[in-house]
Amino acid sequence: VDGDRADSFDSDVCLYRRDVPDRIHHQDMARRSACRRNRGVFFSYHELSDEYRHLKGNAMISDIRIGQGCDVHRFTEGRPLILCGGKLPYERGLLGHSDADVAVHALIDALIGALALGDIGHFFPDTDPRYQGADSMELLRETLAHPAFSAWRISNIDLTLITQKPKLAPHIPAMKESLSSALSLPEERVSIKAKTNEGMGFIGRLEGMEARAAAVLIR
Numbered sequence: 001v002d003g004d005r006a007d008s009f010d011s012d013v014c015l016y017r018r019d020v021p022d023r024i025h026h027q028d029m030a031r032r033s034a035c036r037r038n039r040g041v042f043f044s045y046h047e048l049s050d051e052y053r054h055l056k057g058n059a060m061i062s063d064i065r066i067g068q069g070c071d072v073h074r075f076t077e078g079r080p081l082i083l084c085g086g087k088l089p090y091e092r093g094l095l096g097h098s099d100a101d102v103a104v105h106a107l108i109d110a111l112i113g114a115l116a117l118g119d120i121g122h123f124f125p126d127t128d129p130r131y132q133g134a135d136s137m138e139l140l141r142e143t144l145a146h147p148a149f150s151a152w153r154i155s156n157i158d159l160t161l162i163t164q165k166p167k168l169a170p171h172i173p174a175m176k177e178s179l180s181s182a183l184s185l186p187e188e189r190v191s192i193k194a195k196t197n198e199g200m201g202f203i204g205r206l207e208g209m210e211a212r213a214a215a216v217l218i219r
């Protein structure tokens with residue numbers, strides 16, 4: 001919707017387009033309702049298009065945080081390869097104190113980072129025998145159970161997994177489903193991308209893999 005049409009179409013969209021005041025006060029809410037009444041535009045929330053609901057949702061957000069995380073683990077013989085809580089068929093696995101789920105570790109760091117709570121090592125020290133062989137999906141749930149997260153909801157997450165082998169693309173749907181369920185987030189808000197390192201560096205030499213994650217929290 002362009003500027004002029006936005007005004008005549010709906011004041012909420014208009015507010016969004018003007019980059020939204022820090023806080024929408026009651027006064028603004030009243031003004032917007034009056035504006036909508038005068039123009040004779042009456043919608044129930046569910047009658048709005050998905051796109052409009054998205055814009056309106058953003059207009060009501062009072063605070064946004066972004067976090068990023070990254071992690072690397074070394075490949076080793078005799079361990080399963082676990083990514084996003086699922087076991088992948090590969091002749092080697094990742095070495096680590098826990099189940100070495102590099103994807104979930106990067107994600108946990110992104111979530112912890114968004115609220116400036118420290119890092120995954122601070123939450124789950126690798127010197128603590130409790131986390132020996134730990135299921136990282138359980139660590140993810142434990143992270144989100146931290147009281148600081150109760151005031152926030154996750155808007156979306158974006159993961160990039162970098163490895164030369166195995167080919168991850170066929171496993172992405174299952175990984176998305178697993179994270180979507182653990183985070184109670186629709187799959188359209190869970191992005192997982194896979195790439196190689198073009199044969200370069202430790203990833204190219206098949207010594208290990210890397211994960212990078214971003215998470216956005218809103219309230």
Ligand code: MG
Pocket residue numbers: 071072073096100101102105
């Ligand atoms: Mg790790």
